[in-house]
Amino acid sequence: MSRVYNFSAGPSMLPEEVLKIAAAEMLDYHGCGQSVMEMSHRSKVFDDIIKSAEASLRELMRIPDNYKVLFLQGGASTQFAAIPLNFMNGSGKADYVVTGQWAKKAAAEAKKYGEVNIVASSADKTFSYIPKLDKAAFTPDADYFYICMNNTIYGTVYHELPGTGKVPLIADISSCFLSEPLDVSKFGMLYGGAQKNVAPAGLTICIIREDLLGHARDITPTMLDYKTHADADSLYNTPPCYTIYICKLVLDWLKENGGLEAMRERNVKKAKLLYDYLDNSKLFRGTVVPEDRSLMNVPFVTDSDELNAKFVKEAAEAGLVNLKGHRTVGGMRASIYNAMPYEGVQALVDFMAKFEKENA
Ligand SMILES: *Cc1c(COP(=O)(O)O)cnc(C)c1O
DSSP states (O other): OOOOEEOOSSSOOOOHHHHHHHHHTSSSGGGSSSOTTTSOTTSHHHHHHHHHHHHHHHHHHTOOTTEEEEEEOSHHHHHHHHHHHHHOOSSSEEEEEEOSHHHHHHHHHHTTTSEEEEEEEOGGGTTOSOOOOOGGGSOTTOSEEEEESEETTTTEEOSSOOOOTTSOEEEEOTTTTTSSOOOGGGOSEEEEETTTTTSSTTOEEEEEEGGGTTOOOTTSOGGGOHHHHHHTTTOSSOOOHHHHHHHHHHHHHHHHTTHHHHHHHHHHHHHHHHHHHHHHOSSOEESSOGGGBOSSEEEEEOSOHHHHHHHHHHHHHTTEEOOBOOTTTOSEEEEOOTTSOHHHHHHHHHHHHHHHHHTO
16 A cells, blocks of 8 residues: 555545544444444434544633534535624624635625625735734724635735734634644634544534524524534534544544644644745745745745646656645645644655756
8 A cells, every 4th residue: 555645735634543543443333333424423422422522622722611612514615604694693794804715705705694894805916925904994893803814725824813802703714723722712713624634524613602602693594503503512413423533533633642732843843844945945936925824735836837737747646646736826735734744745845856956
């Protein structure tokens, strides 16, 4: 068996230890004679799995007691509508910062339900930076303030959160979930699709401050009302059982490997290796301003589309796959989530150095 280093933005690599446990438990989970894929979501065995996943997530992220954790379906994209339906219920206004495609889509969806104020945008330079925020542009009576914390496509991240005072801050953390410690108490809601850094596709995790629940608009579909799922401990309908099980294993893996502080240390070391190489290369360069660089997604280019394509092809032949950048940036993107080992980034940098020498 030969496994590649997968730099995909998502779905993406999972820890090999987790895949091995899942393989060993595939036919008979803990002596119950069935696979987790087959069991009832109302069974005691599954109840233990989802409760363990929630407890581990609470422990790892130090989630305060006045927050609900929801395991949902529909992807991050479904939350783009659920968020205004649930929370745009006071002034009917919300502030959005547009730092890429995902924030832009979220803002466009919210516009269907109320008044959206675009506080700032970095569209002028292909979203290669996080815009400076002017508090004078904030809406004082906004129902919430929305950001996309880590911009998967463009490789930027907020190193400092906007100070929104009493206005609840909502953040899409799909591509930086569990990559480093985060102070949950600063947010009204955090959410993300699990397929980037937490589990396979099919699971969306929402962490919501309790006092924000229960005010959804009357027209809100039952399934999009967060209170429906909060009241039913994420078992209102059939949840993505197998994905929640893998999520539990990934959370166990994170705990065994030192939690989020240790993960940050690992991720900083990995990202530094790649950024240092890019900053010293004569062929490749990163596309993001240094102060806003993401630890998770690293877009880079050469000045030639031909060389970019050649690089992506030859890298794949060398077992470094899914390095093609998003079509709006071009070039390459290396997504180096928690499960990417240091050796994978080292292999990429070694390959880049070899490529640079051959194509100088
Ligand atoms: C991938 C991604 C999304 C879209 O997620 P889906 O689960 O496919 O809907 C939204 N936001 C961010 C930041 C992402 O990286």
